[in-house]
Amino acid sequence: MRRKIPSTGALIAFEAAARHESFTRAAEELSLTQGAICRQIASLEEFVGVALFKRARRGVKLTDAGLSYSRQVASRLDAVERDTLSVMGHHAGGRSIELAVVPTFATRWLLPRLSDFLAGHPEASVNLSTRTRPFLFAETDFDAAIYFGDADWPGTQAHFLMHENPVPVCSPRLLPPGPHTAATLAEAPLLQQSTRPYAWRQWFETQGIRAARDLHGPRLELFSMLAQAAMHDMGVALIPPFLIQDELASGRLVVPVDATYDSGKAYYLMIPERKTEAALLGAFRHWLMAEIAAFVGAPADQSSSAANASSTRE
Structure with a gap:
């Protein structure tokens, strides 16, 4: 069965016109005449059976349907362009x-x-x-x-490749002068990583400590987010040292308790x-x-x- 898809030319003209909300600027971008853009848009509106633009003396404005459709068309044209560039990269030498x-x-x-x-x-x-x-x-x-x-x-x-071996790190301003222990950290604000939700619990268990708030604290997805939060005094984070070598070398982050755990x-x-x-x-x-x-x-x-x-x- 034939697909119900408008012509690529009409979609490209519509995406440009929608982005600029101007047929004139779309024509300039695509090196076409304004009349050609108008015809492409008109054919597209006839194809979908919906008005995509409101015409007025001072220009055009997207209708609600046009705004919704333009977002979908733009994302799919971007995907087609990426796929095309990928094929060209694979097969052009x-x-x-x-x-x-x-x-x-x-x-x-x-x-x-x-x-x-x-x-x-x-x-x-x-x-x-x-x-x-x-x-x-x-x-x-x-x-x-x-x-x-x-x-x-x-x-x-x-x-x-390698193990992670995370250690507790924090801003040097967060905790009072040491020495610190696992029990000290059990009372400190903890930063959680959403992709490793039980990391702190495993760390405390390795240290023989049962921490009441080991699952509590702000949840962040990336180690880079954890490092930034820790540097801004938001809490203690478990981060592999090899990912924060610059922060540790500069003293922006410190290791209050030099101990890790094996997550398996x-x-x-x-x-x-x-x-x-x-x-x-x-x-x-x-x-x-x-x-x-x-x-x-x-x-x-x-x-x-x-x-x-x-x-x-x-």
């Missing part, structure tokens, strides 16, 4: 990796090192998008993902089984594992061995 990655790990650890990989593969590009939870690779364009979890991701091969989870590179033989992705995996080994101080062969610990569940 260049190669790329579409990588989903947890946000703070991407900005604080991966991006400062990524130029080294690109220098060794000048024909390639690595496109990053943030995801904090598993998803179905078959329903996305992602080639791989770096995420924090337990590696139980169906249909993928999991390559262990870690950072992994997840590759869908259908992509495991991709050459560029394999080169990226080898580079990433070498960078991890150098960072944590592990021998290269040990890092390689850890990388081969994989999950291939269907």
Whole structure:
């Protein structure tokens, strides 16, 4: 059955006219005549059977239906443009990796090192998008993902990267002069991370403390948010030191109790089984594992061995 979809030209003309609320400016942007824009809009209104603009002497205004439709059309045209650029990037002589990655790990650890990989593969590009939870690779364009979890991701091969090892951090102004203990922190305001809701409870249990308010406090999604909140005296946060090296070195954040805990989870590179033989992705995996080994101080062969610990569940 034929799809009930207007012409692309009419949609592009409508999106430009809606954005500017002007047929004249839309015509200038698209290098068309004002009459051509008017005809495209008229044909679109006839197609959908709804008035999209109110015409007046001083110009045009979107109707309520036009405003709603323009938002939907704009988002879908943006998606088509992104998909087109992606196809062009894959098949115009260049190669790329579409990588989903947890946000703070991407900005604080991966991006400062990524130029080294690109220098060794000048024909390639690595496109990053943030995801904090598993998803179905078959329903996305992602080639791989770096995420924090337990590696139980169906249909993928999991390559262990490193543990998180978070420690309590806060502004030096928040607590009175030390020394401090886990019992001290049990009385302090605690900052919670929404993706690790039981982190403080696990930390206190490791220290042999039962804290009455271990699940209470502001909930923030990202480590970068936690770090900012902690620096502004909002409370104590559990953050991996490798993500806040600058803040710790400058003294904007301090570690009141130098103790961590094992959550049983870690950072992994997840590759869908259908992509495991991709050459560029394999080169990226080898580079990433070498960078991890150098960072944590592990021998290269040990890092390689850890990388081969994989999950291939269907």
